[in-house]
Amino acid sequence: MPDLKLSKLPDRVPVKITFTAPPDLAQGLREYAAVYRATYGEAESVEELIPFMLAGFLEADRGFAKARKEVSELPAVEPRPRRGRRPKASAQQPGAGSEEM
Numbered sequence: 001m002p003d004l005k006l007s008k009l010p011d012r013v014p015v016k017i018t019f020t021a022p023p024d025l026a027q028g029l030r031e032y033a034a035v036y037r038a039t040y041g042e043a044e045s046v047e048e049l050i051p052f053m054l055a056g057f058l059e060a061d062r063g064f065a066k067a068r069k070e071v072s073e074l075p076a077v078e079p080r081p082r083r084g085r086r087p088k089a090s091a092q093q094p095g096a097g098s099e100e101m
Contacts, residue, residue, distance in 0.1 A: 021029065029046045032053075037043045058064060068074070 026046075029050070033044060033046050033049055036049065
């Protein structure tokens with residue numbers, strides 16, 4: 001295998017994360033988007049701004065950066081299943097809940 005200067009590119013598939021914001025946070029995010037538009041002359045939606053805001057927060061958190069280096073193996077956090085969701089059809093047993101016609 002050739003020895004390339006460029007390492008293998010990381011996974012770039014976006015991951016959708018949905019959360020519910022309390023009213024005061026939602027209002028603050030809308031206000032931030034308005035200030036952003038006034039500052040840069042371009043409107044960006046709250047949904048477009050949030051990933052960059054979170055990335056900036058993580059990059060600026062020195063305690064997190066230090067802990068990240070000290071912890072030899074960070075635990076994988078599995079997403080919690082959403083309440084009231086039905087299992088996917090592929091997860092059901094064959095023939096369960098369906099009738100052949």
